[in-house]
Amino acid sequence: MENIVEEINNETEEKYFDKPISPLKEIWYSLSKNKLAMAGLIIIILLILIALFGDFIMPYDPCVGELSESLQKPSSTHWLGTDEQGRDVLSRILDGTKISLRVGITAVAIALSVGLTLGSFAGYYGGKIDMLIMRFMDIILAFPSMLLAIALMSTLGKGIDKAIIAISIVTIPHYARIVRGSILSVKESEYVQAARVIGNNDLAIIFKHILPNVLAPIIVRATLGISIAILDTAALGFLGLGVQPPYAEWGTMLGSGRAYFFNANHLVLFPGLAITITVLAFNLLGDGLRDALDPKLQK
Amino acid sequence: MILKVENLVTKFHTKEGVVNAVNGVDFELEKGEVVALVGESGSGKSVTSLSIMGLIPKPPGEIASGKILFNGEDLLNKTTREMQDIRGNEISMIFQEPMTSLNPVFTIGKQISESLIRHRNMKKKEAMVKTIEMLEAVGIPSPNERIKQYPHQLSGGMRQRIMIAIALICEPNLLIADEPTTALDVTIQAQILELMMKLKKDFKTSILLITHDLGVVAEVADKVVVMYCGRVVETGTVNELFENPLHPYTYGLIESIPKIDSEVDRLFMIEGNVPNPLNMPSGCPFESRCNRKLSICSKKLPEINVVDGRKIRCHLYNEEVK
Numbered sequence: 001m002e003n004i005v006e007e008i009n010n011e012t013e014e015k016y017f018d019k020p021i022s023p024l025k026e027i028w029y030s031l032s033k034n035k036l037a038m039a040g041l042i043i044i045i046l047l048i049l050i051a052l053f054g055d056f057i058m059p060y061d062p063c064v065g066e067l068s069e070s071l072q073k074p075s076s077t078h079w080l081g082t083d084e085q086g087r088d089v090l091s092r093i094l095d096g097t098k099i100s101l102r103v104g105i106t107a108v109a110i111a112l113s114v115g116l117t118l119g120s121f122a123g124y125y126g127g128k129i130d131m132l133i134m135r136f137m138d139i140i141l142a143f144p145s146m147l148l149a150i151a152l153m154s155t156l157g158k159g160i161d162k163a164i165i166a167i168s169i170v171t172i173p174h175y176a177r178i179v180r181g182s183i184l185s186v187k188e189s190e191y192v193q194a195a196r197v198i199g200n201n202d203l204a205i206i207f208k209h210i211l212p213n214v215l216a217p218i219i220v221r222a223t224l225g226i227s228i229a230i231l232d233t234a235a236l237g238f239l240g241l242g243v244q245p246p247y248a249e250w251g252t253m254l255g256s257g258r259a260y261f262f263n264a265n266h267l268v269l270f271p272g273l274a275i276t277i278t279v280l281a282f283n284l285l286g287d288g289l290r291d292a293l294d295p296k297l298q299k
Numbered sequence: 300m301i302l303k304v305e306n307l308v309t310k311f312h313t314k315e316g317v318v319n320a321v322n323g324v325d326f327e328l329e330k331g332e333v334v335a336l337v338g339e340s341g342s343g344k345s346v347t348s349l350s351i352m353g354l355i356p357k358p359p360g361e362i363a364s365g366k367i368l369f370n371g372e373d374l375l376n377k378t379t380r381e382m383q384d385i386r387g388n389e390i391s392m393i394f395q396e397p398m399t400s401l402n403p404v405f406t407i408g409k410q411i412s413e414s415l416i417r418h419r420n421m422k423k424k425e426a427m428v429k430t431i432e433m434l435e436a437v438g439i440p441s442p443n444e445r446i447k448q449y450p451h452q453l454s455g456g457m458r459q460r461i462m463i464a465i466a467l468i469c470e471p472n473l474l475i476a477d478e479p480t481t482a483l484d485v486t487i488q489a490q491i492l493e494l495m496m497k498l499k500k501d502f503k504t505s506i507l508l509i510t511h512d513l514g515v516v517a518e519v520a521d522k523v524v525v526m527y528c529g530r531v532v533e534t535g536t537v538n539e540l541f542e543n544p545l546h547p548y549t550y551g552l553i554e555s556i557p558k559i560d561s562e563v564d565r566l567f568m569i570e571g572n573v574p575n576p577l578n579m580p581s582g583c584p585f586e587s588r589c590n591r592k593l594s595i596c597s598k599k600l601p602e603i604n605v606v607d608g609r610k611i612r613c614h615l616y617n618e619e620v621k
Contacts, residue, residue, distance in 0.1 A: 023404065127358075190394055191402040196354055198387030198414045198465065201380075212404045 030292040037288020043281035051098045060088035062095035063246040071264045081266040083257065089266065092248035093274050099249045100230050100278060103164055107229040110168035112222050115175025120206050122176065123183030134180065137173035145170040146235060153241045160249075163242045167232045171225060178221050182214030216293035220286055227282035234275050250275050300371075301472055301505045302328040302351070307365035309343075309350050312358060318576045320346040322529035323365075328473070333499065333506045335516040335537075337552070338526035341573050344509045347526070348475045351507075352392055353382040370472065388418040391466035395478035397458035401450035407434075408446025411464050418469050429468065436501070437464045438494060456487035463494065470502050477509045492519055513556055517541060525549050528573060528584040535609040545611045547591045583614070591615060 031037055050057075059079075065087035074081040080089040122133040140148065152166035186192060187210060195209040236242035237251025238258075245252065250271040257267030309321040321343040328334045336344045349355050351367055353374060367374040369390065377385065394400045402410060411433060412426035421429070427446065434442035437460040450458060459479065466474055476495065480488040496519055499506055508520060516523055516537065523540045525533040525548065533546040544550040551569040571588040574580055580587070582597040589596065595614050604616040 190396050190400040193354070194394065194400045194462070194465070195402070196386070197352060197392045199383045199385070199417055201383050209402055213402070 027289075027292050031288055034288040034291060036284045037292075040281040040284030040286075040288065043277060044285060047097055047101060047278060047281070050094055051101045054094040054097060058088075058091040058094050060091045062087060062091040062248045071260060071267075073264070074266055080270045081264065083253070083267055084260060084264075089253075089270055092253060093250070093270055095248040096250045096253065096271070096274065097278075099160060099243055099247065100233060100275075103160065103167070103233040104226040104230040104282075107164045107167040107171070107233075108222050108225045110164070111171040111225070111229075112175050112218070114168070115172045116179050116211075116218070118172070119176035119179030120183055120211065123180035124187055124202065124206050124210070130180070133176065137176050140170065141173045143170075146232070149232060149236060150239065150241060153236060158241055158244055160243045160247075163233055163236050166236070167229050170232075171229065174225070175218070175221065178217055179214070182217055183210055186210050186213050217290075220290040220293060223282060223286035223289055227279040227286070230282070231275065231279055300327060301330045301332075301369070302507070303366075303368040304347070304351070305366040305368070307347065307350060307367065308363040309346050309355060310361050310363050312361065313577075316577050319529055319579075320576070321350060324526070324529070324531050326524045326531060326534060328505050328507060330472075330505055331499070331503055332522065333496075333508055333520045334522045334524060335508045335510060335520035336524050336526060337510060337513065337516055339511060339573065341528075341576070342526040343529040344511075344526055345477055346529075348392065348477055348507065348509055351475065352386060352390065353377070384418070387414045387466075387471075388469045389471050390473045390475065391469070391471040392475040392477065393459070393462045393466045393479050395481045397455050397462055397482060400462055401458055403450055405449075406446060407448055407450065407453070407461055411446075411461065411468055414465060414468050430464075433464045433468050434461075436498065437461070437467075438490075439464075455483055456490065459483060459487075459491055460494065463491070463498065467498055467502055467504065471504060473507065474499075474504050475507045475509070478511070479508075480515060481510070481512070488515070495519070513552060525552070528576070528579065530584075530612060531610070532585070532612045533610070539609060545606060545609065545616065546613050547589045547615070548585050551588075551590075 031041075065082065065085040067086050069078070069082050070084050070086040072078055072082045072086075078088050078090065080093065082088055083092070118133050118137070122130040143151075148170050149166040152169060153162060156162040156165060183206070192205060192209060195205050200209065233242055233249070234251030234254065237249045237253075238255040240252070240255060243249035243252050245256070253271040254268055254275075257264070257271065260267050304324055304326050307321055307324045308319060311318045311320055324343070324347055326334065326336075336347060338344050346355070346360075350362055351369075351374065355362060362375060365375070369385075374382070374385070401407075408427060408430055411430045412421075412423070415421045415426040415429055416423065419426075430446060431442045434445060439445050439457060439460055445453075450461075453461065459482075463479075474495075479495070480491050483491060492515060495506065498504065508515070510516060520537050522534065522536055524531055525540075525546065527548050533540070533544070533549045535545075540549060541553060544553050548569070551567070554567040555569065557566055569588050574584050574587065580597065582595075582599055583589070583592075583601050586592050586596040593614050599614075601612050601614045601617065603610050603612050604618075605611075606616050
């Protein structure tokens, strides 16, 4: 008899409580219903796989070419043709994925962490600190970002690491602004005061109590930021400032292929497509995340 | 004596001028006692409590003078770090809005156990065990499931119980309750008050209750401090105050409580408004609304007069004036 009562009790308790859904699961649920975002995510996963294991599926060495086979149209031996030095374009594009993703992700990671810290302090403390940080950000924003990146590159020198630094510096203000705005919107909330009341210090309040509440717009901006960073790297490469030959980088490939535009347009077409697809994938995912993270945008 | 506030002056520097939100407040709180701080909006109740917590935003706020003695030590001389160790540990606070006082992105369990991890150096698991005990103590059924829930899954009354659990988990000596029942409906109010009184006994906590609800005061407080325009105008025990209010303002407050057995068309009210804090009259700030005013009232700020051991800031009880 007692056992039965206990069983009934257990049953009602289980029914009474909806299992709390963790926020991550909830976001995943609404993201998985967005077909475009899922397409973007699948492309990104593919790109990451290519970046990690591209070396094993590359048909040719991306940096060494056969001069006798230069400027060939796409064929069954070279699916995407060869460039002016006879290097296989497909192999070079696969190899370029590594560089593009690395630049995109690290540039955003650097810009995000610096922007997050600066924006948090500016928003939380306000007053003179806010004034100082945000006016400095305004100065950076006053320059056209590409121009500033080029100027930075010319002082830092050429190369992929310097491209990463230049791109992250010019995008810091965007993150700082978003973070500052978000922090301003929550810092007066009662739960922030409540966090103070139980004896938290300012750092704990900012990073443990405020930031988790405002992560949504920051995540979205960072995802979209990756595509911007990839585009900027390509632009720097195109101008000859980014990744240096013989390494394959999509922008650099575009730049050197430009000279053969009229007789071998596949040299421009395929790297361009690679850039477009990658940027599109990150943008689709970013848009999907925005819809998934902001309940007001959901139907 | 657990808390003694002496001549506390808290100012706010605004664009229009300096506002003395708290202007020389004195009161005392004995161990295990419930002292109610009453007064209408803008009388400085909340600023007094935030001053005690050390949470006055500076700038624009500033504690210009006075002492806040907590267990004999002046809290105003403590460093930021020392105050952080006191807050949530020895002095706790609950707010009037339980709907917005909990962080929406964390589970109940995490929010309650945070204090223990912060102040008692407990491990997560240990803290969770204590948290579950505390949830039981504040009357939340099935605490094992509840700790995994988020604030939006709980009702207002439940959330206020959670707030009380957070405030009391480190067994503080002093609990400041800033209108803890204002946002709740009447039946839940009664439950929350009953719970607070029970926990006061169990944890031997003193309570500074900030409210404008005299019904709540009559029910739970031992002593009452009546504030008006940043000053204490009358102090006394609950019985003294309700049976024989001496200050005309206190009299007005008690008279304006609707009584269930009286048949009146219009409730009693105190005419007029609180004077503009930027433009305080030089005399008694209550003078323009007082129905027993004397000629001296508009000229001179009344001193504190002691009548039968009760302190009243009113010229009516000054022997010299009489």
